[in-house]
Amino acid sequence: MEPWWKRSIVYQIYPRSFMDSNGDGIGDLQGIISKIDYLKNLGIDVIWLSPVYDSPNDDNGYDIRNYQAIMQEFGTMQDLEQLIEEAKQRGIRIVMDLVVNHTSDEHAWFVESRSSKDSGYRDYYIWREGKEEQPPNNWGSIFSGSAWEMDDKTDSYYLHLFSKKQPDLNWEHGPLRNEIFDMMKFWLEKGIGGFRMDVINFISKDEKLPNGTIHDEQMYGDGSAYFMNGPKIHTYLREMNEKVLNHYDVLTVGEMPGASPEDAQIYTDPDNQEVNMIFTFEHMNLDSGPNEKWDVRPLDLVALKRNFEKWQLALHEVGWNSLYWNNHDQPRVVSRFGEDGAYRELSAKMLAICLHLLQGTPYIYQGEEIGMTNVKFDSLSDYRDIETLNMYKEKRQQGIAHEAIMSSIYAKGRDNARTPMQWAPDGGFTTGTPWIRMNTNTTFINVEQALANESSIFYTYQKLIQLRKKHAIITHGSFQLLLPDHPDLFVYKRQTDEEEWLIVNNFSDRPNQLVWKEFVPHSKGNVMISNYESLKIEGDIVEVRPYESFVLAFERRKSIEESTWS
Numbered sequence: 001m002e003p004w005w006k007r008s009i010v011y012q013i014y015p016r017s018f019m020d021s022n023g024d025g026i027g028d029l030q031g032i033i034s035k036i037d038y039l040k041n042l043g044i045d046v047i048w049l050s051p052v053y054d055s056p057n058d059d060n061g062y063d064i065r066n067y068q069a070i071m072q073e074f075g076t077m078q079d080l081e082q083l084i085e086e087a088k089q090r091g092i093r094i095v096m097d098l099v100v101n102h103t104s105d106e107h108a109w110f111v112e113s114r115s116s117k118d119s120g121y122r123d124y125y126i127w128r129e130g131k132e133e134q135p136p137n138n139w140g141s142i143f144s145g146s147a148w149e150m151d152d153k154t155d156s157y158y159l160h161l162f163s164k165k166q167p168d169l170n171w172e173h174g175p176l177r178n179e180i181f182d183m184m185k186f187w188l189e190k191g192i193g194g195f196r197m198d199v200i201n202f203i204s205k206d207e208k209l210p211n212g213t214i215h216d217e218q219m220y221g222d223g224s225a226y227f228m229n230g231p232k233i234h235t236y237l238r239e240m241n242e243k244v245l246n247h248y249d250v251l252t253v254g255e256m257p258g259a260s261p262e263d264a265q266i267y268t269d270p271d272n273q274e275v276n277m278i279f280t281f282e283h284m285n286l287d288s289g290p291n292e293k294w295d296v297r298p299l300d301l302v303a304l305k306r307n308f309e310k311w312q313l314a315l316h317e318v319g320w321n322s323l324y325w326n327n328h329d330q331p332r333v334v335s336r337f338g339e340d341g342a343y344r345e346l347s348a349k350m351l352a353i354c355l356h357l358l359q360g361t362p363y364i365y366q367g368e369e370i371g372m373t374n375v376k377f378d379s380l381s382d383y384r385d386i387e388t389l390n391m392y393k394e395k396r397q398q399g400i401a402h403e404a405i406m407s408s409i410y411a412k413g414r415d416n417a418r419t420p421m422q423w424a425p426d427g428g429f430t431t432g433t434p435w436i437r438m439n440t441n442t443t444f445i446n447v448e449q450a451l452a453n454e455s456s457i458f459y460t461y462q463k464l465i466q467l468r469k470k471h472a473i474i475t476h477g478s479f480q481l482l483l484p485d486h487p488d489l490f491v492y493k494r495q496t497d498e499e500e501w502l503i504v505n506n507f508s509d510r511p512n513q514l515v516w517k518e519f520v521p522h523s524k525g526n527v528m529i530s531n532y533e534s535l536k537i538e539g540d541i542v543e544v545r546p547y548e549s550f551v552l553a554f555e556r557r558k559s560i561e562e563s564t565w566s
Contacts (some may be wrong), residue, residue: 001096001348002025002414002475003276004045005046005251005276005351005361006320006475007045007132007193007249007468007469007475008045008046008361009043009044009045009046009289009361009362009363009465009468010044010045010046010047010048010251010361010362010363011039011042011044011046011047011048011363011364011365011366012047012048012050012094012327012328012363012365012366013032013047013048013049013050013315013365013366014027014050014328014365014366014417014418015027015029015031015032015049015050015052015061016060016061016074016435017366017416017418017419017420017421017435017436018031018032018035018366018420018421019031019032019034019035019421019423019427019429020420020429020430020431020432020434020481021034023430023431023432024073024077024336024430024432025430025432025433025434025435026073026074026430026435027074027420027429027430028073028074028079029052029074029075029076029082029083029105030075030079032047032049032083033082033083033086036083036087036090036092037084037090038447040090040091040092041462042369042458042461042465043258043366043462043465043466043469044092044465045085045091045092045093046092046094046095046193046194046251046362047092047093047094047095048092048095048097048196048363048547049094049095049096050097050098050328051064051071052071052074052075052080053065053066053067053068053069053070053071053099054069054070054071054072055071055104056106056165057071057164058104058163058165058166058386059143059162059163059166059386060341060384060385060386060418062097062099062162062166062198063102063103063104063105063106063165063166064099064103064104065103065104065106065107066108067183067186067240070184070187079378079436080190081190081496084190084191084192084474085191088191088367088513090367093192093193093251094191094193095192095193095196095251095253096187096191096192096194096195096196097193097195097196098184098195098196098197098198098200099198100111100169100180100197100198100200100203101161101168101169101198101199101200101202101203102160102161102162102166102167102168102169103166103167103169104165104166105164105165105166105167106165106281109121109124109125109176109179110124110167112124113125113127113167114151114153114154114158115153116154117154119158119229120329121177123170123172123173123175123420124169124170124173124175124176125158125159125167125168125169125170125553126158126159126167126169126170126205127154127156127157127158128148128156128157128159129156129157130150130156130157130245130554135147135148135150135157136148136157136209137209137210137211137212137221138211138212138214138220138221138223138556139159139209139211139212139220139221139222139223140159140212140218140219140220140221140222140223141160141161141162141163141164142161142162142387142391143162143163143221143386143387143390143392143393144380144387144391144394145164145220145390146220147160147161147220147223149164149167150452151308153155159205159209161199161202161223161227163197163386166436168202168205169203169230171200171203171204171236172207172232173364177236179289181240181243181244183224184240184244184245185244186481188244188247188248188250192250193250193251194250194251194252194253195250195251195252195253196253196255197252197253197254197255197275198255199255199256199257199513200237200254200255200256201229201230201233201254201255201256201257201258201259201263201267201274201278202227202228202230203226203230203233203236203259204227204229204230204231204232204233204235204236205226205227205230206226206227206230208226209223209226210223210226211223212224212225212226213225214367215290215291216291217291217398218224218291218292219394219398222291224257228256228257228258228259229256229258229259229263232485233443234266234272234274237254237267237274237275238272238273238274241273241274242273246273251276251361252275252276252277252366253275253276253277253278253279253322253361254267254274254275254277254278254279255278255279256278256279256280257281257283258281259278259280261280261310261311261314262314264278264311264314264315264319265282265314265315265318265319267319268315268318268319268320269318269319270319275321277319277320277321277322277360277361278322278326279322280311280322282307283308283311284302284330286299286300286303286304286307287299287336287337288412292413293412294373294391294395294405294408295408296407296408296411296412299336299337299507301486301487301488302484302485302486302487304490305484305490306481306484308358308481309479309481309484309492312359312479313479315359315360316478316479319331320360320361321358321359321360322360322361322363323355323356323358323360323361323362323363323370324355324362324363324365325337325351325355325365326364326365326368326417327363327417327488328365328417328418329415329417329511330365330414330415330416330417331374331411331412331413331414331416331417331418332367332368332372332373332374332416333348333351333368334347334348334351334371334372334373335373335374335416336374336411337351337353337507338350338351338507338547339509339547340371340373340374341510344371344373344445344533344546345371345456345457345531346531346546346548347547348368348371349460349531349549350462350505350506350507350531350547350548350549352457352460352461352464352503353460353464353503353505353529353530353531353549353550353551354367354490354503354505354549356461356464356465356467356468356474356502357464357474357477357492357494357501357551359474359475359476359477359479362464362468364461365417366421367421367422368461369450369457369458369461370422370445370446370447370450370456370457370458371445371457372419372421372422372439372445373439373441373445374410374411374416375415375416375419375437375439376410377415377437380392380406382417382436382437383409383413383415383436384418384435384436385413385414385415385418387414387497388409388413388414388415389439391405391409392405392409392536404496410511414437418436419436419437419439420434420436420438421437421447422438422439422441422442422445422446422447423447423448424442424446424447424448425442425443425444425446425448425449426442426443427442428442428446428447428448459487460529460531463529464529467528467529471528473494473495473496473499474494475503476496477494477496477501478494478495478496479493479494480492480493480494480495481493486512487508488506488507488508488510488512489504489505489506489507489512489514489544490505490507491503491505491514491519493519495556497554497556498555498556499554499555499556500520500553500554500556501528501551501552502519502520502525502551502552502554503549503550503551504542504544504548504549504550504551504552505548505549506544506545506546506547506548506549507547508546508547509547510546511543511544511545511546511548512543512544513541513542513543513544514541514544515540515541516540516541516542517540520552520554524552525550525552526553526554527551527552528551528552528553529549529550529551529565530548530549530550530551531547531548531549531550532545532548532550535550537551
């Protein structure tokens with residue numbers, strides 16, 4: 001039987017910014033509950049909930065203090081249980097974030113671990129002695145600075161690949177793994193529908209912890225070769241399935257920076273019992289320089305197409321793809337790969353159609369379905385993201401100009417995705433002061449106006465979801481990239497024995513032309529979805545207008561006379 005998640009659509013909620021129910025300026029669980037019918041109307045099947053666990057919020061909830069308690073500002077365990085039940089009544093599953101590469105330094109395990117070298121929890125984390133009054137190796141933290149922090153109490157360093165308040169867990173230690181597996185069972189018994197696994201391919205480190213390469217203009221070594229896709233990662237994931245996941249019918253998606261298609265074939269092959277799908281980062285790095293995301297480059301569409309082709313072909317009938325443009329760590333795609341001015345609505349629809357007709361499970365990030373955009377705050381003090389603030393400090397120490405750094409933040413900062421959901425012209429997110437400033441364009445980009453406009457971006461997403469549920473070709477069809485070297489057009493086919501769909505997307509504000517006979521079995525087909533009212537056709541030529549997108553369906557065993565434009 002086909003797994004339920006292959007035709008499902010996942011909607012990611014960043015709770016802090018989704019909906020505030022009590023006026024304190026922070027989104028919460030009751031706020032989410034109040035908007036479930038909106039999500040049901042959109043048509044999604046799964047809500048992926050970014051962390052709602054008890055946390056001191058150094059990294060907005062990804063620093064967990066207690067895995068089995070709810071952050072007070074989000075609500076209570078009873079609120080979460082109500083959310084699970086309310087969602088279930090509407091045919092929606094809740095997927096939780098599983099953050100087990102690290103904890104908060106305020107977690108009880110770490111408090112005990114740092115208390116003494118003889119502590120029974122010492123081996124729950126990665127401790128090392130320094131070398132000549134220097135850290136154990138030269139690794140840099142992903143959030144800037146050294147990946148090691150000296151702890152004076154035991155005169156030792158602990159590893160933190162992220163914030164110094166996020167010490168890395170030691171997966172080599174069996175009792176630690178068993179505690180994590182018990183915690184997972186706790187949540188699965190509450191009826192959740194699976195886990196999104198945060199940087200799960202970081203959990204196995206090379207025990208020798210060698211120095212990393214220091215790239216140009218970098219202060220610290222790149223240790224990724226020694227902690228991404230490490231030596232025991234497959235062992236740990238298979239143990240997790242054997243002891244926990246195989247006993248439940250759930251979705252699992254691993255966030256796996258640095259994983260190649262060949263890695264993904266192993267991770268997602270059902271026979272290996274690891275994860276259902278992974279989040280790849282390759283397509284999200286194509287507008288960055290070789291060594292860091294803040295080195296902003298124009299998108300090379302040819303590279304983007306080749307990347308999607310690589311992943312579509314590699315996992316077809318082997319594993320499974322996840323499909324996404326946006327999440328809580330990525331800037332808004334309409335500002336990034338589209339055009340957020342005059343062509344905002346057209347380009348947002350084009351990007352949606354382009355992605356959702358690929359094979360895989362689509363992920364929609366809150367606000368994507370109404371075309372929310374990046375934000376440009378005038379003052380650094382308006383930003384909240386620890387990665388952004390640490391990067392700014394480090395770059396200024398290197399003598400880089402304020403204006404240049406802010407330009408990178410405007411393009412790539414994570415707070416672009418974290419401004420509050422725009423429900424109404426006046427915001428609609430809270431009756432109080434939001435924890436982070438709202439984007440001022442909420443006056444004309446908001447849910448209220450989107451629902452009232454039958455041609456809005458929202459209804460394009462709704463129709464794409466309906467198409468996926470109705471047409472098996474989207475789930476099972478093969479993929480063929482056309483015009484691979486065209487600088488503006490992303491054109492591909494999906495095929496089964498019975499039918500063939502042509503998907504055409506213009507990533508530019510320039511019109512382009514296609515000659516039908518080069519791509520389709522005959523000159524007539526059914527328009528399944530488009531972002532213009534009608535196609536512009538003259539004979540065998542179709543003009544693809546700025547940011548235009550459309551999908552044509554052809555029945556491969558039908559005569560030309562039986563098939564018509566619609």
